[in-house]
Amino acid sequence: MRVATWRGGSEITIDTVPDPRPAPGQLLLKVHSSGICGTDIHKTQGLFPGTPPEVLGHEFVGPVVEVGEGVDSALLGKNIACTLNPACGECQGCLTWSAMHCEREPRLAGGFAEYVLVDKRQIHIIPDSLDPEIAAMTEPAACVISTLNMLNEIEADCDALVVGGGLLGLLTVGVLKLRGAGRVILSEPNPARLAMGRQFGADVLNNPKQDDLPGLINDLTGGYGVKIGVEAVGVPQLVADVSKMIRPRGNLVLVGVSPQGSALPVDLYDFHYKEITMSGAFGAGDAFGEALDTLPDLNFTGVVSGRFPLEQTADALEISAGGNGVKYMIAPHD
Structure with missing residues (x-):
């Protein structure tokens, strides 16, 4: 089969490797869609840990095309989404x-390939009513839900x-509205992404290049600040900026992943005085199944900005890094 191999930096090669065969407890998936995540891009930019x-x-x-010993053959043909690792459920x-931090089972990737092996403990069956391309966004949705x-x-x-209208930001808007938040403000400099905030439920849209965001928050809240402030980009200065717009005893939520080694440029006295709680979540946590159930309640029209064959993986990563679309997919069998 063919795989797209990251060789370091921006170098991607298309390689032929032996066809995988499932061992006991494993399934072989034919990859239908594999989403490009910000961490994939950050690895190629040296901003996220990775070893080529x-x-x-x-x-x-993707659909199950072969099962190993001990796996129900009724799964053949079923579309499957997967957590990043099997998780033993017993370690500290x-x-x-969370399951994401299992000490015994390594996290798995490998989706930029024609086929991928997974453990039966990772799998979640995608309902027939859900488009597999949308189901490919279960993992980022789980990251948001785990955080919230x-x-x-x-x-x-x-x-x-x-703050931030990429996929994670849009999903955050949608889940906040589903969970009863009142007025949700989305701030995003890209006009197309910002406009998409409406379909996810944003009540107020702000382009920070055109309108003063702190002034807007001050006017909307009578100078008090928002209860929940979410940074969904992964830029430490934006995290600090959001913290200043949160009301006393509010919540600062980190959905975006800042580069390893980042420092938070905030006045800790302000945090202490306002009794702000800050939280973040690494990956999907234990929320994968909940996320898959939530996807049908959100409007994904136009969210997928492009599908690329395996041979164009390098181009797809470069385009995705440009920040003009929302979500790009690698589609090895299109």
Whole structure:
């Protein structure tokens, strides 16, 4: 089969490797769609840990084409979405943190390929009513839900601010509205992304290049600030900016992933005085199944900005890094 191998930097090669065969407890998926994640891009830019050579792509879905011993053959032909690792459910990482942090089972990628092997403990069956391309966005949706789950119950009708209108930001807007948030403000400099905020439920749209965001928040909240402030880009200065627009005893939520080694340029006295709680979540946590159930409640019209064959993986990564679209897919069999 063919795979797209990251060789370091921006170099991607298309290689032929032996066809995989499922071992006991494994399934072989034919990749239908594999989403390009920001972490895939950040690895090629040296902003996120990664060791080449590596086949990137962890947001993949596809039908089961072969099963190993101990796997129900009724799964053949079913479209499947997968968590990043099987998770043993017994180690301290699983018991006190989340399935994403299992100490015994490594995280898996490899979705930029024609086929991929997965463990039966990773799989979630995609309903026939859900487009597999949309199901490929389960993992980023789970990242958002895992983060918001740390807030426990969202205060009814509260004000919330989301900075960043990429996929994670749009999903955050949608989930906040589903959970009862009142007025949700989306701030995004790209006009097309900003406009898409409406279909996810944003009540107020702000282009920070044209209108003053702190002034807008001040006017909307009477100078008090929002209950929930979300940074969905991964830029430390934006995190600091959002923190200044949060009301006392509000929540600063990190959905965007800042580069490793980043420092947070904030006045800690302000955090202490206003009693702000900051939270983040690494990956999907334990929310993958919940995310898959949530996708049908969101409007994904126009979210996928392009599908690329495996041979154009390098081009797809470069275009995705440009920030003009929302979500790009690698489609090895189109």
